[in-house]
Amino acid sequence: MKSNRYNAFTLLELVIALAVAAIVAAFAMPGWSAQIARGHRIDAVAALYRAAQLVDTQSASMALLPTGFDQAPPTGTPVYRLRLMPADDSNGGYALVADPVEAGPMRGDACGAFVLDATGARSNRAAGSGVVPAATQMCWRDR
Helix, strand or coil: CCCCCCCCCCHHHHHHHHHHHHHHHHHHHHHHHHHHHHHHHHHHHHHHHHHHHHHHHCCCCCCCCCCCCCEECCCCCCCEEEEEECCCCCCCCCEEEEEECCCCCCCCCCCCEEEEECCCCEEEECCCCCECCHHHHHHHCCC
16 A cells, blocks of 8 residues: 655744744844945945046046046945045145945945045044044054
8 A cells, every 4th residue: 555645844844944044044134234334435435546547647636526426436336425525724725525325325324424634644533523433443454
């Protein structure tokens, strides 16, 4: 006689597999989010250096950055907006600021806005234009 036994997963085995997958995902998500934020910061720094090279070769008297140099990443949906600040006594002729887009993924980032001036000085500013504490200078690292 033949038995009508089927080889399949039981409901208990399926629930256990889903629970294990959920636990693995819970540990992986914070690391994945940190890597995405790090990538956005690297894009902002690269855009600042690219814009600084343009301003240095063109003229420090530019009023606005051209399209493609005014955001990071240069194409697609912007995560950071770049703007050219005028000369003052401390910045050597100009300063470039990369501000997180208000509705973007980096709006609440601890690094705030990235600032690069004509002398090569790098800094970060909080949303209220205050200086971000020195511990966040790690924001400029690309490794």
